[in-house]
Amino acid sequence: MSTRLPTFGDMKAQELKGxxxxxxxxxGGVLFAALALYPGLxxxxxxxxxxxxxxxxxIAALGFNIVLGYTGLLSFxxxxxFGTGMYTVVIAMESAGITDLIVLLVLAMLAAGVVGAVIGAxxxxxxxxYFALLTLALAQLLYVLAARDVxxxxxxxxxxxxxxxxxxxxxxxxAPAHIYLMGFYYHVILVCLFATIAVLWLVLRxxxxxxxxxxxxxxxxxxxxxxxxxxxxxxxxxxxxxIVGLAGxxxxxxxxxxxxxxxxxxxxxxxxxxxxxxxxxxxxxPIIGASGFIILQEVALGVTTYWHFTMGLVLFVVVLTLREKxxxxxxxxxxxxxxxxxxxx
Amino acid sequence: MSTRETDSTSxxxxxxxxxxxxxxNVRKEFGNLVAVDGVSxxxxxxxxVGIIGPNGAGKTTYTNLISxxxxxxxxTIVFDGDDISDLRKYKRVRRGLVRSFQIPQIYxxxxxxxxxxxxxxxxxxENNRLFSLTHRDTASIEETERLLEMFNLESHADxxxxxxxxxxxxxxxxxxxxALRPKLMVLDEPTSGVGSREKNAVMETIxxxxxxRNIGLIFIxxxxxxxxxxxxxxxxxxxxRVLDDDDPAAVMNSxxxxxxxxxxxx
Ligand SMILES: Nc1ncnc2c1ncn2[C@@H]1O[C@H](COP(=O)(O)OP(=O)(O)OP(=O)(O)O)[C@@H](O)[C@H]1O
Ligand SMILES: [Mg+2]
Numbered sequence: 130m131s132t133r134l135p136t137f138g139d140m141k142a143q144e145l146k147g148x149x150x151x152x153x154x155x156x157g158g159v160l161f162a163a164l165a166l167y168p169g170l171x172x173x174x175x176x177x178x179x180x181x182x183x184x185x186x187x188i189a190a191l192g193f194n195i196v197l198g199y200t201g202l203l204s205f206x207x208x209x210x211f212g213t214g215m216y217t218v219v220i221a222m223e224s225a226g227i228t229d230l231i232v233l234l235v236l237a238m239l240a241a242g243v244v245g246a247v248i249g250a251x252x253x254x255x256x257x258x259y260f261a262l263l264t265l266a267l268a269q270l271l272y273v274l275a276a277r278d279v280x281x282x283x284x285x286x287x288x289x290x291x292x293x294x295x296x297x298x299x300x301x302x303x304a305p306a307h308i309y310l311m312g313f314y315y316h317v318i319l320v321c322l323f324a325t326i327a328v329l330w331l332v333l334r335x336x337x338x339x340x341x342x343x344x345x346x347x348x349x350x351x352x353x354x355x356x357x358x359x360x361x362x363x364x365x366x367x368x369x370x371x372i373v374g375l376a377g378x379x380x381x382x383x384x385x386x387x388x389x390x391x392x393x394x395x396x397x398x399x400x401x402x403x404x405x406x407x408x409x410x411x412x413x414x415p416i417i418g419a420s421g422f423i424i425l426q427e428v429a430l431g432v433t434t435y436w437h438f439t440m441g442l443v444l445f446v447v448v449l450t451l452r453e454k455x456x457x458x459x460x461x462x463x464x465x466x467x468x469x470x471x472x473x474x
Numbered sequence: 475m476s477t478r479e480t481d482s483t484s485x486x487x488x489x490x491x492x493x494x495x496x497x498x499n500v501r502k503e504f505g506n507l508v509a510v511d512g513v514s515x516x517x518x519x520x521x522x523v524g525i526i527g528p529n530g531a532g533k534t535t536y537t538n539l540i541s542x543x544x545x546x547x548x549x550t551i552v553f554d555g556d557d558i559s560d561l562r563k564y565k566r567v568r569r570g571l572v573r574s575f576q577i578p579q580i581y582x583x584x585x586x587x588x589x590x591x592x593x594x595x596x597x598x599x600e601n602n603r604l605f606s607l608t609h610r611d612t613a614s615i616e617e618t619e620r621l622l623e624m625f626n627l628e629s630h631a632d633x634x635x636x637x638x639x640x641x642x643x644x645x646x647x648x649x650x651x652x653a654l655r656p657k658l659m660v661l662d663e664p665t666s667g668v669g670s671r672e673k674n675a676v677m678e679t680i681x682x683x684x685x686x687r688n689i690g691l692i693f694i695x696x697x698x699x700x701x702x703x704x705x706x707x708x709x710x711x712x713x714x715r716v717l718d719d720d721d722p723a724a725v726m727n728s729x730x731x732x733x734x735x736x737x738x739x740x
Contacts (some may be wrong), residue, residue, distance in 0.1 A: 305524050339608050340601040343592050346581035353541070353579070354596040354654060355567035404493065 142348045152187040157323070164319055168311040171333050178383070181315045183423045184322045185380040190415030191325055192372025197401075198409035198453075199333060200365040201345030203257065206248055206264030209271045210241040210370040214377025215274065217241070219291040219387045220282050230294040230301070230317065241374020242367050244271070249366030253359050259331030265394055272392040288388030291381060310383070318379050325372060330412065332368075341365050375402070402440070406447055408455020417457040492555065494658045494690050495540070495571070496545040500549035502535050502714075509535040511714035512549070519657055519690035521680060524705030524722075526695065528735055532714040533694045534576070536588065537660045541573040542566050554657060568599070570657035576666055578647040580635050586646060587631040591618040593653035618653070624683055625649040641672045648680055652687070661693040665700060673697065679702050698736065702726065711733055 168177040189211055196202050217237040221227045228234070252263040277410050278285040293302035293309055301313055332338055343351040352358050381387050390396065399422065407418020425443060429436035451459040493516035502510040517523055526534050538544040540551060542563040549609045549643045551559045553571050561569075581589050594614045595601060608614070622628045625645050630638060635646065644664065653657055664680055665673040681704055684691045694703050701708060701722070708725040710717040712734045725731055 160597040185492045210591065295627050316676075331607070334607050334609070335540075335605060336600045336608055336611070339588065339592050339595065342584060343581060346583055347579050350579035350650070351596075353567055353573060353575075354593050354650065355564045355599070356596050356601055357562075357564050364602075 136205050143191070157253070157326075160318070161323055165316060168315055172311070174307045174311060177311050177315055179423065179427065181310065181383050183420050184318045185376050185383060186400075186403060186419040186423060187375045187416040188318075188322055188325050188379070189376035189400055190407065190419045191329060192369050192376060193400045194404050194415045195329070195333075195341070195365055195369040195372070197404055198415075198423075199338065199341040199345060200362055202253075202362065202365075203261045203401070204366075204369075205261045205266040205394065205397050205401065206252075206266075206268030207369075207373050208372040208392050208394060208396035209244055209248060209264075209268035211377035211380075211396060211400070212271065213241045213244045213370075213387070214238070214374035214379075215387045215391050216283060217374070217383040218294075218378045218381045219289045222291055222294065223289060224282065228295045228381075229295045229298075234375060235295055235322075237378030238371045238374050242371040245367045245370020246363065247275065249363045249370075253366065255364040265397065268392065268397060269394055272389055272394070273280055275389040275392050286389055288386055289473075290386045314382060318383075320381065321375060322380060325375070326413075326416075329372075333412065336360070337364075387465060402444055404455075406444055406455055408451070408458035410453035410460070411455065411458045414455045414457035418455060421456060482680060493517055493552075494554055495692075496552040497536075497540070498550040498552070500536070500539055500551065501547045502532075502539055502544060503547045506612070508714050510539060513711070513714070513716055515709060515716065515719065516613055517658060517692055519688060521706040522684065522691040522693070523707055524693055524701040524708045525711060526698070526708060526725075526735055527711035527717075531711040533711055534662055535714075536711065537573060537662055537692070537694065540571070540660055546696060548587075568656060569657065571660075571733045572651045572654045572656035572658070573660040573662070574647050574651040574664065576662040578640075578643040578708055580643060580650065582636045584705075585617060585632050585634055586627055586638070587622070589635060589646060590621050590627075590649055590653055591615065593650040594618050597654045621649055622651050624652075624686075625679055641676060644668055644676060645679060648683075652683055652689075655687070656689055658690040658692070661691065663694050663696065665695070665697065673700060698726075710740055 164180065168178065171177075185334040189207070192210075193204070193207050196204050196207075209395070214237040218233045221233055221236050227233060248264060248267045250262055251267060255263055274280070275283040276286050282287065291386055292312075293306075295302050296313070296317075301309065304312070333341075340361055343354070343356060344361055348358055377391065403418040403422045404415045405418065406421050407416065408414030422440070426436060426442060429439040433439060447456060447459075454462060495517040497517070498514050500510055500513045501508070509545065513532075513536060515739070517708065525533050525536070530587065535544065539545070542558075542561060545560055549559070550557060550624055553566065554569060557571075558566055558569070558571070584592070588608075591608065591614055594617050595608070595611075619628075622631055627642070627646060627649060629663075630642060630646075641663070644667070648661070661680070665676050666675050677700055680693075681691065683689075684728065693705075705722055708722050709719045710725055710728070710731045712730075718728045718731050718732060720728070726736070
């Protein structure tokens with residue numbers, strides 16, 4: 130008994146788990162390669178753009194889910210971090226003349242982190258609906274500041290168009306738009322998505338991740354275990370904000386135009402929507418949710434002008450039937466179920 | 475037996491002569507109601523103290539003042555030589571003043587193992603470790619296994635806690651508190667909701683573990699049999715005041731205690 134293995138089972142379980150992990154790594158590798166080759170093989174600019182778009186929002190939904198799925202706080206203010214990421218890039222390029230993509234992305238994450246720290250510090254003491262409303266209100270404040278052009282940096286509701294950043298001193302921005310996207314920028318987003326997945330996978334399985342789950346599951350106990358819960362809620366907000374800020378920064382270059390709409394509450398709502406759709410109770414759910422949302426939006430927009438209504442209906446059905454499992458968790462449960470039945474017979 | 479980690483904040487002199495916890499004139503008012511009315515008591519880390527009293531006597535309120543869940547209206551609390559009257563809850567825990575709960579406070583969507591491991595990691599103040607995997611952390615895993623063994627929870631290790639029987643949840647709650655390596659543990663009705671046949675087993679497990687690890691115990695209990703069997707000393711509270719504080723036989727024979735508590739049918 131004293132040599133019990135980390136997975137808390139016998140040796141076979143341990144090996145099995147190792148295999149499973151490898152299978153997941155393998156699956157991830159294959160997916161990465163397929164996604165990386167897609168633009169070059171198909172030369173389909175529309176699909177590439179759509180995929181870039183999806184990946185940006187997948188990063189945002191993953192980042193958002195740290196707060197909702199792990200710490201158990203429903204934020205309705207994540208547009209603030211997404212928008213901050215976007216505005217940081219465009220303002221740093223326009224006003225400070227910074228053109229290097231890496232620098233811009235780092236700046237955007239830092240700026241979003243700072244906004245996350247401020248909004249977090251003001252809101253982590255509250256709970257549930259109050260937390261949702263407070264984060265919403267604080268984010269909305271940022272929207273108003275940007276829309277009214279307070280400080281003269283945002284040019285109000287017209288927004289600011291931005292040019293393409295360079296990379297490590299290579300004047301890649303001079304390439305034509307579709308080549309820039311299909312040959313370079315799309316791959317930057319892809320790498321960022323997989324890096325985010327890897328980092329979050331690790332972090333959420335660390336003592337830090339366990340601490341967030343402790344807070345979600347039982348705050349009283351967490352505190353009575355010696356955890357400063359407010360501080361950890363704040364940490365989770367900052368981490369979440371930085372990742373959502375990265376998503377915003379990446380997205381800014383894809384759309385090429387930054388307006389206050391990205392700071393608006395509807396943007397926060399869309400991020401919440403994606404996470405719920407894919408499943409907040411699962412690690413990869415938010416990615417599925419972001420993909421589903423954007424594809425659905427494309428389809429619904431094409432066939433009906435009532436796309437908001439259509440989307441609402443879909444979310445309603447998914448949440449009602451699958452709850453926190455979402456599409457991804459629901460599908461996994463279904464596969465498990467089928468496997469069990471096959472084993473039984 | 476594991477050695478207690480040296481804690482920079484502790485100023486442990488001679489543990490058995492100095493009380494580990496001392497409350498001086500502790501008072502709590504809720505509006506016009508005085509729930510705890512000037513309670514001065516001392517507790518040592520080598521004794522088990524039972525607290526009795528009728529419903530509404532202020533027992534839970536008193537323990538909430540000790541843990542910091544409620545703020546004092548007046549009075550002082552000294553723990554391990556330091557005034558902790560204004561210290562935040564989690565800081566009291568980190569100093570070794572730990573409570574368990576009347577209704578088990580555990581993490582339902584985590585396994586029994588994770589529940590205990592989370593307490594171990596919290597005690598080591600490793601909550602902030604970002605890039606290490608909890609399921610590879612051998613130090614905390616081994617310690618968790620020892621605790622599970624100590625509380626006979628091994629067979630439940632991989633189960634989620636939602637569907638555990640109440641008695642097991644209760645024990646898990648206590649095991650999680652033990653994982654924090656307290657110097658003093660306050661238990662609010664550790665056997666409430668536990669079947670009468672299991673009550674003794676639960677108390678046995680708790681007191682054995684406390685003795686083995688040199689942990690002082692304070693427990694609130696309505697069951698006079700249990701109080702008599704397991705406490706070295708009994709404190710009787712009534713209307714927020716100390717009615718009696720003596721060894722079990724003396725308290726049980728005291729006229730006041732008989733009048734206000736034992737005959738009250740609690
Ligand atoms: N948060 C609160 N607000 C107002 N009054 C309270 C509060 N908590 C306790 N009280 C009151 O303080 C008094 C003492 O309550 P307490 O819960 O400490 O009693 P107890 O001895 O634990 O009783 P029991 O044996 O029923 O658990 C009661 O009159 C109770 O109604
Ligand atoms: Mg009580």
